[in-house]
Amino acid sequence: MLTPSVENALIESLAAGLPRSPFQLNRLQEADAEILSLPGASGVRLALTTDTIAEEIQTGLYAHPWLIGWMTVIASLSDLAAVGAVPLGILIAETLPASITPAFLRSLQEGIGDACRAHATPVLGGDTNIGDVMSLTGCAVGLLDGGKVLTRLGCTPGDLLFTSGPIGTGNAFAFARLGGQAATAPNYRPEARIREGQTVRRYASACMDSSDGVLATLDQLLRVNGTGFLLEPGWEDTLDSASRQLLRQFGLPEWFLLAGPHGEFELLFTIPARDEGAFLGEANRHKWNPIRLGRVLGEPEIRLEADGRPGLDTGAIRNLTTSVRPSLDDCLAALRAIEAERRRDCRTEATETRRTNGLTSVPDAGPPRRKP
Amino acid sequence: MLTPSVENALIESLAAGLPRSPFQLNRLQEADAEILSLPGASGVRLALTTDTIAEEIQTGLYAHPWLIGWMTVIASLSDLAAVGAVPLGILIAETLPASITPAFLRSLQEGIGDACRAHATPVLGGDTNIGDVMSLTGCAVGLLDGGKVLTRLGCTPGDLLFTSGPIGTGNAFAFARLGGQAATAPNYRPEARIREGQTVRRYASACMDSSDGVLATLDQLLRVNGTGFLLEPGWEDTLDSASRQLLRQFGLPEWFLLAGPHGEFELLFTIPARDEGAFLGEANRHKWNPIRLGRVLGEPEIRLEADGRPGLDTGAIRNLTTSVRPSLDDCLAALRAIEAERRRDCRTEATETRRTNGLTSVPDAGPPRRKP
Numbered sequence: 115m116l117t118p119s120v121e122n123a124l125i126e127s128l129a130a131g132l133p134r135s136p137f138q139l140n141r142l143q144e145a146d147a148e149i150l151s152l153p154g155a156s157g158v159r160l161a162l163t164t165d166t167i168a169e170e171i172q173t174g175l176y177a178h179p180w181l182i183g184w185m186t187v188i189a190s191l192s193d194l195a196a197v198g199a200v201p202l203g204i205l206i207a208e209t210l211p212a213s214i215t216p217a218f219l220r221s222l223q224e225g226i227g228d229a230c231r232a233h234a235t236p237v238l239g240g241d242t243n244i245g246d247v248m249s250l251t252g253c254a255v256g257l258l259d260g261g262k263v264l265t266r267l268g269c270t271p272g273d274l275l276f277t278s279g280p281i282g283t284g285n286a287f288a289f290a291r292l293g294g295q296a297a298t299a300p301n302y303r304p305e306a307r308i309r310e311g312q313t314v315r316r317y318a319s320a321c322m323d324s325s326d327g328v329l330a331t332l333d334q335l336l337r338v339n340g341t342g343f344l345l346e347p348g349w350e351d352t353l354d355s356a357s358r359q360l361l362r363q364f365g366l367p368e369w370f371l372l373a374g375p376h377g378e379f380e381l382l383f384t385i386p387a388r389d390e391g392a393f394l395g396e397a398n399r400h401k402w403n404p405i406r407l408g409r410v411l412g413e414p415e416i417r418l419e420a421d422g423r424p425g426l427d428t429g430a431i432r433n434l435t436t437s438v439r440p441s442l443d444d445c446l447a448a449l450r451a452i453e454a455e456r457r458r459d460c461r462t463e464a465t466e467t468r469r470t471n472g473l474t475s476v477p478d479a480g481p482p483r484r485k486p
Numbered sequence: 487m488l489t490p491s492v493e494n495a496l497i498e499s500l501a502a503g504l505p506r507s508p509f510q511l512n513r514l515q516e517a518d519a520e521i522l523s524l525p526g527a528s529g530v531r532l533a534l535t536t537d538t539i540a541e542e543i544q545t546g547l548y549a550h551p552w553l554i555g556w557m558t559v560i561a562s563l564s565d566l567a568a569v570g571a572v573p574l575g576i577l578i579a580e581t582l583p584a585s586i587t588p589a590f591l592r593s594l595q596e597g598i599g600d601a602c603r604a605h606a607t608p609v610l611g612g613d614t615n616i617g618d619v620m621s622l623t624g625c626a627v628g629l630l631d632g633g634k635v636l637t638r639l640g641c642t643p644g645d646l647l648f649t650s651g652p653i654g655t656g657n658a659f660a661f662a663r664l665g666g667q668a669a670t671a672p673n674y675r676p677e678a679r680i681r682e683g684q685t686v687r688r689y690a691s692a693c694m695d696s697s698d699g700v701l702a703t704l705d706q707l708l709r710v711n712g713t714g715f716l717l718e719p720g721w722e723d724t725l726d727s728a729s730r731q732l733l734r735q736f737g738l739p740e741w742f743l744l745a746g747p748h749g750e751f752e753l754l755f756t757i758p759a760r761d762e763g764a765f766l767g768e769a770n771r772h773k774w775n776p777i778r779l780g781r782v783l784g785e786p787e788i789r790l791e792a793d794g795r796p797g798l799d800t801g802a803i804r805n806l807t808t809s810v811r812p813s814l815d816d817c818l819a820a821l822r823a824i825e826a827e828r829r830r831d832c833r834t835e836a837t838e839t840r841r842t843n844g845l846t847s848v849p850d851a852g853p854p855r856r857k858p
Contacts, residue, residue, distance in 0.1 A: 132599045135575050135608035148611040150574065153629070158526055162610055164536075164577040164625050168617045202522065203507050205536040207623045227504045236507035238534055239520040245540045246619060251579045253536050253625035257525070 144338055145265035146196035146323055149258065157260035161199035165189035165325075168249035175291050175376065179218045182250065183225025184303065189325060190252035191233050191306035192379040196323045198264045198315025199256030201308065203238035204230065206252055209245040233306055262315060266338045269320040269384035271412040275343055276404045277352055278307045278314070278381040281328050282371030286357030289364075289374070292442045298363075300356040304379040310402055314383050317393040321383035326432075328372035331382050332416050333428035342411035342425070345418050352405045354378070366446070367453050369418055369426075374445070375435040384410055424459050427452070516710055517637035518568035518695055521630065529632035533571035537561035537697075540621040547663050547748065551590045554622065555597025556675065561697060562624035563605050563678035564751040568695045570636045570687025571628030573680065575610035576602065578624055581617040605678055634687060638710045641692040641756035643784040647715055648776045649724055650679045650686070650753040653700050654743030658729030661736075661746070664814045670735075672728040676751040682774055686755050689765040693755035698804075700744035703754050704788050705800035714783035714797070717790050724777045726750070738818070739825050741790055741798075746817070747807035756782055796831050799824070 129142050139149040139159070147163035167186045170176040176185055187204060194201055206226060210219070230237055235254070283300055290299035307314075307323075314321055320339060324331045332343045350358065350368050361368055385393050397404050411417070415425030434448050501514050511521040511531070519535035539558045542548040548557055559576060566573055578598060582591070602609055607626070655672055662671035679686075679695075686693055692711060696703045704715045722730065722740050733740055757765050769776050783789070787797030806820050 129609070131595070132609040133602050133607070135610060137574070138608070138610060142611075148575075148577065150610065152524075152530060152574075154530055154631075158524060158530070160532075160627070162575075162577055162625075162627060164579045164611070164623065165613050166579045166581055166615050166621075166623065168581050168621065169615055172618060202509070202524075203520075203534075205520065205534055205625060207536045207538045207625075209538055209540050209621060223503070230505050235505070236510070237501070237504040238507060238510060238522070239514075239536070241537050241623075243538050243541055245621070246544060247617070247621075249538075249540070249581060249617070249619075249621050251536065251538065251613075251623040251625075253534075253577060253579075253623075255532070255534060255627065259526075 139263050140265045140267075143334070144267045146193040146321075147199060147254075147256065149197055149263055149265070159258040159260070159263075161194050161197050161256040161258055162254070163190050163193035164251060164253040165193065166249060166251040168247070170376075171248050173292065175288055177291075179221035180225035180228075181302075182248075183222040183227075184229045185225075186250040186252045187226055187229035187233070187235070188304055188306050188379055190254035191229075191235060191308060192304075192323045192325060194254050194256040195307040195311035196264075196321050196381055197256075197258070198311045198321075199258050200312070201233060201235040202255045202257050203236045204252050204254045205238050206240040206250060207243070208240065209243040209247070209249040211246060211248055212244050214248075233308055264315040264318060264321050266320055266322045266335055269335065269339050269341055269410045270386075271341055271410050273319050273384040273386050273410040274390055274406060275345075275382065275384055275408040275410060277324070277328075277407050278310045278383075278402075278404055279378075280352060280354035280357075280405070281324060281378055281380055281407075282353040282357040282361075282368075284324070284377040284379075285327055285371045285374035286354065286360050288376040289370075289442070290360060298360055300354060300360065302378075306379060307381045309400065310397075310404075311381060313393070313396055313400060313402070314381055316396070317385050317389050318383040319386055321381055324377040324380045324382055327374050327377045328382065329416065329426065329428045330375060330432050331377070333432055335382070335384075336414050336416060336428070339410075340414055342413045342415040342417070343408055344411050345408040345416075346406075347419055349407055349418065352407055369453075370446070370449055373426075373431050373449055375432070382407070423456055426456075511635050512637045512639075515706070516639045518565040518693075519571060519626075519628065521569060521635055521637070531630040531632070531635075533566050533569050533628040533630055534626070535562050535565035536623060536625040537565065538621060538623040540619070542748075543620050545664065547660055549663075551593035552597035552600075553674075554620075555594040555599075556601045557597075558622040558624045559598055559601035559605070559607070560676055560678050560751055562626035563601075563607060563680060564676075564695045564697060566626050566628040567679040567683035568636075568693050568753055569628075569630070570683045570693075571630050572684070573605060573607040574627045574629050575608045576624055576626045577610050578612040578622060579615075580612065581615040581619070581621040583618060583620055584616050586620075605680055636683075636687040636690060636693050638692055638694045638707055641707065641711050641713055641782045642758075643713055643782050645691050645756040645758050645782040646762055646778060647717075647754065647756055647780040647782060649696070649700075649779050650682045650755075650774075650776055651750075652724060652726035652729075652777070653696060653750055653752055653779075654725040654729040654733075654740075656696070656749040656751075657699055657743045657746035658726065658732050660748040661742075661814070662732060670732055672726065672732065674750075678751060679753045681772065682769075682776075683753060685765070685768055685772060685774070686753055688768070689757050689761050690755040691758055693753055696749040696752045696754055699746050699749045700754065701788065701798065701800045702747060702804050703749070705804055707754070707756075708786050708788060708800070711782075712786055714785045714787040714789070715780055716783050717780040717788075718778075719791055721779055721790065724779055741825075742818070742821050745803050745821055747804070754779070795828055798828075
């Protein structure tokens, strides 16, 4: 069912034949950050990660220099959060056009500085280059004590799926910005869930941040674990309310907020059912309210509800946005086609159910009613 | 005399107001790699560095995918070498155009893999993006034991200046590639001087790699230390012979090989005079022959010879290539103007010497003879 996304294929192709480290505790694509035991320093582990902000600038998704700086830091720190590491610092490689203005540069650096201060993360160093196209790469390093290693791998059917906070904001922001509706864009200033990640690490069986959108995250967890995910009825209530309102205003199904490739850097993680109480107790002591989103399935498919609709082809949805750089309109058209198919399948299933029940005439059921 | 180069100014502007780490053992611009003591792991230190290869691709300096991959690794590992660290691994963030061919990608990854294997460095992970302009960023992490901290800071007048190997190859390669003489380009496949860096660390007072060319490296050491550098007569013999021949063929002064911004990733380092014997003894035991290039001066100026020519304005020379992206022709024209001025100054000094000696008529001395 799931064709591997182009990025996965690319990473696998890039990694084939490259030497690996005997000190690394995770395999390829199995963790948001690379986890290393340190030879000669018993019990201390490093978490390392790198992330580039380039496409977001080129497409105009991130236009304000402060946001570009802020996101450069968040993208890397969020990966540390997803393995439960405490940031030791960040290096930032900047490629800037020669035409950059002092005001732009000042705001860019303010965004970097504000994000670092908000997450108690020092800037260790970096690299600066002049180039035609602006691009910023963060490389963050964090520390882990000798406890459990938290990666994307490890969930089992029956585990509960949580998000660290409201979801959908990343795609609502992208929809507004790239669709010529910038004025309606929800406030987008994600934080890396560093403190939450440390609690998650003690209880979770698997964790990944939603930087590429919720469906892409679940799709990756599916590939790594061989499990599926069910977003239980009521999952729409985990959507950021402004984002939800925006989609409604444009008459789009709310699950589109999960489908785009631009996320909100929340942690998506799984908790064994028996540990739910202890986990929620500790979270509440930290004044944090994780939101239950669904549960882990045995079959490798991603379902939004329990109403008989088929699973989403999340591999195909990921490919929509990673194989080429599509226009927003093309992307929405493809998602609408998937939605239409889902409704048709749903009606067909309903028809078959009615036939089984002895009904001979089948009225048009219309689109299924969504939860209010 | 020395105007700060644009990159220095940029780095200082970028770093102003950013939070710094209490665990960091070097200050801004004082080391090729950032050196951190590890809280909770006594005696273990990390070296971290990041470098982007983008402009080299855009200008056509690096065109072969294998070389792009190789250089992405070398640029970061060479920074580890300059602080004497042992590589623990590297992360690589790649921004690739959607139109990349499988053959190009394969060769790029072979370059990365070959460089990693040649330097016993595992690839820990990375990030892949689709973008209009190709750009690769390496982020390397290395380990240091609790010994001496080697940075760019620490040389004093009288220390001896060494290079780990022949110099000038980077600029000869750039001259040939960008000047439409690709067929005459010298073989360019620099290695990171990891093993040599570990010996250098035990003896040197300061060290920096020549990644930006020799004069830019010396200029940076000058700024950090407040000292100057004299390349002693015979320094031309430290030039790579093919590179030297190429410059002669085009009638260019050999010091142009030091002046361009593209280096050969040798280590430039200073050894206290009293330690020269012990250092060379250990180097020779490792079958390595470091080359003595000159010595450290008390005055902050960079002189090529002891023949009375004035110091080079290395700040201005750095600005030639970093403030804007000049054409090779513009760069050569500016360097030729500096050379003409140096010759004129030299003749003026000779004239004044003769006048002092009572000579009344001054024959045209012609350009000073260069060493054969």
